[in-house]
Amino acid sequence: xxxxxxxxxxxxxxxxxxxxxxxxxxxSDDSTRSAANAIAKDLMSFYNESASNSPPGVxxxxxxxxxxxxxxxxxxxxxxxxxxxxxxxxxxKALKDQAGAAGDFMNPSLVALESNSDQxxxxxxxxxxxxxxxxxxxxxxxxxxxxxxQTVLEQQASRWDASTCSGGLHWQISPLNLGYTYKNSLAxxxxxxxxxxxxxxxxxxxxxxxxxxxxxxxxNIGLINQSTYSVYDGADSLLACKNIVPVQWSAPAGAFLYGxxxxxxxxxxxxxxxxxxxxxxxxNSTFFYPPGHSxxxxxxxxxxCEPENVCTGDQSVYKNTLARSMAWTASLMEETADMIHTxxxxxxxxxxxxxxxxxxxxxxxxxxxxxRWDGTIGFDQELTALSVxxxxxxxxxxxxxxxxxxxxxxxxxxNSEEAEGKIGGSGKMYLSWSAVGVGLVAVIFTVYx
Ligand SMILES: *[C@@H]1O[C@H](CO)[C@@H](O)[C@H](O)[C@H]1NC(C)=O
Ligand SMILES: *[C@@H]1O[C@H](CO)[C@@H](O)[C@H](O)[C@H]1NC(C)=O
Ligand SMILES: *[C@@H]1O[C@H](CO)[C@@H](O)[C@H](O)[C@H]1NC(C)=O
Ligand SMILES: *[C@@H]1O[C@H](CO)[C@@H](O)[C@H](O)[C@H]1NC(C)=O
Ligand SMILES: *[C@@H]1O[C@H](CO)[C@@H](O)[C@H](O)[C@H]1NC(C)=O
Numbered sequence: 001x002x003x004x005x006x007x008x009x010x011x012x013x014x015x016x017x018x019x020x021x022x023x024x025x026x027x028s029d030d031s032t033r034s035a036a037n038a039i040a041k042d043l044m045s046f047y048n049e050s051a052s053n054s055p056p057g058v059x060x061x062x063x064x065x066x067x068x069x070x071x072x073x074x075x076x077x078x079x080x081x082x083x084x085x086x087x088x089x090x091x092x093k094a095l096k097d098q099a100g101a102a103g104d105f106m107n108p109s110l111v112a113l114e115s116n117s118d119q120x121x122x123x124x125x126x127x128x129x130x131x132x133x134x135x136x137x138x139x140x141x142x143x144x145x146x147x148x149x150q151t152v153l154e155q156q157a158s159r160w161d162a163s164t165c166s167g168g169l170h171w172q173i174s175p176l177n178l179g180y181t182y183k184n185s186l187a188x189x190x191x192x193x194x195x196x197x198x199x200x201x202x203x204x205x206x207x208x209x210x211x212x213x214x215x216x217x218x219x220n221i222g223l224i225n226q227s228t229y230s231v232y233d234g235a236d237s238l239l240a241c242k243n244i245v246p247v248q249w250s251a252p253a254g255a256f257l258y259g260x261x262x263x264x265x266x267x268x269x270x271x272x273x274x275x276x277x278x279x280x281x282x283x284n285s286t287f288f289y290p291p292g293h294s295x296x297x298x299x300x301x302x303x304x305c306e307p308e309n310v311c312t313g314d315q316s317v318y319k320n321t322l323a324r325s326m327a328w329t330a331s332l333m334e335e336t337a338d339m340i341h342t343x344x345x346x347x348x349x350x351x352x353x354x355x356x357x358x359x360x361x362x363x364x365x366x367x368x369x370x371x372r373w374d375g376t377i378g379f380d381q382e383l384t385a386l387s388v389x390x391x392x393x394x395x396x397x398x399x400x401x402x403x404x405x406x407x408x409x410x411x412x413x414x415n416s417e418e419a420e421g422k423i424g425g426s427g428k429m430y431l432s433w434s435a436v437g438v439g440l441v442a443v444i445f446t447v448y449x
Pocket of ligand 5: 281
């Protein structure tokens with residue numbers, strides 16, 4: 001009872017302190033849903049289905065193609081987590097159009113320039129649709145979501161190249177492309193995640209083997225640091241992958257985390273347990289404590305470019321990949337939930353504090369470190385903001401279904417009564433989010449009193 005009053009008081013104070021245009025009380029499902037609703041609307045305002053300068057399914061040619069795949073993946077989560085189905089037909093059409101006639105997301109207009117990480121991003125969006133029982137469009141039922149994901153995984157497995165560096169995928173698909181000789185953690189991490197999640201979804205042993213092989217390769221070659229679990233950018237196969245480029249990005253770190261958590265959920269093994277904890281600790285210490293920022297208020301930031309404000313187009317969306325990966329990891333391995341929800345909860349509050357721009361007064365900025373809107377407007381900004389803000393709703397959902405247990409079969413998956421039951425049952429997760437509020441309110445009192 002006392003806890004309830006405290007939580008309400010904190011919520012009220014947080015509301016007063018952070019009443020920007022997006023009023024987010026990061027400890028409330030309702031508040032989170034309406035914030036996600038506003039950000040999704042702003043995100044979708046960058047999509048024009050009938051625009052002549054972009055093919056259907058692509059936000060705008062000026063953004064890298066993979067980002068549209070990440071955006072549809074995020075919008076599938078948006079529907080799954082908020083029950084707002086208003087964008088579903090747009091999302092269905094976008095994914096099926098971009099999958100192409102062969103159902104492999106080898107975009108004919110880009111084929112010479114497409115990378116394995118681009119293709120995996122789209123394959124993972126199709127897999128998210130399968131896992132969440134996202135409806136198939138009525139007019140084009142096949143190939144199904146899971147078949148699209150499987151096609152991508154099989155193509156990638158066939159590109160596994162043991163002739164250099166004892167294995168691994170090249171970054172680029174075409175040998176004619178600059179970057180082909182580079183074997184990087186993003187392409188290999190997303191391939192690993194795709195194999196792991198498909199293994200969990202279908203129970204197919206071949207997919208389990210591919211996931212194991214992809215992880216061990218990255219580990220043995222040194223793309224994953226064996227003492228810290230830091231994930232490094234990549235290595236050149238012309239130099240036998242001996243020259244690891246030690247830059248760290250949030251997206252591949254997220255892919256290895258989510259894939260490992262999926263493998264843990266299947267095996268319950270110590271091996272995968274330790275890998276999840278290792279990756280999570282590396283992510284915590286690398287991507288949440290920007291220089292000069294209070295340790296009471298962790299905020300997700302792109303460590304290798306954001307402090308110097310030099311993030312390029314692709315790098316400004318990596319936080320989207322990491323936030324989604326962390327959110328689902330929390331549901332696959334309960335032991336990680338407190339930490340993940342604390343990290344993403346204080347980040348969500350920081351994100352919302354920066355969503356006060358533009359005509360709507362709700363446009364989000366790209367950096368979340370200022371406590372206010374940073375003056376920038378764009379698709380990247382809305383996409384990263386949405387994945388962070390809606391992340392807390394994952395805790396009200398059951399872990400993702402497998403092919404043997406569809407969402408319908410699972411009955412009341414994620415309805416709010418069950419969610420409250422879960423929170424009431426453990427009390428743990430709810431408090432962890434509120435604790436974030438307490439910390440922030442305490443900080444504000446210190447400043448103003
Ligand atoms: C979408 O694109 C079409 C064709 O280019 C254009 O006529 C229309 O005005 C655009 N709609 C919006 C909302 O921008
Ligand atoms: C699904 O059911 C099939 C047939 O009973 C079984 O072989 C497979 O391992 C199951 N998959 C999972 C992920 O449990
Ligand atoms: C398992 O996956 C492999 C590779 O994708 C595929 O060739 C095989 O047909 C699958 N097995 C089953 C039983 O679906
Ligand atoms: C792994 O990380 C530790 C700690 O940062 C560092 O000392 C070590 O050199 C790294 N190992 C490799 C192989 O990069
Ligand atoms: C997360 O990282 C911060 C900063 O390095 C550290 O103070 C904190 O103890 C870490 N949290 C956990 C749970 O390891």
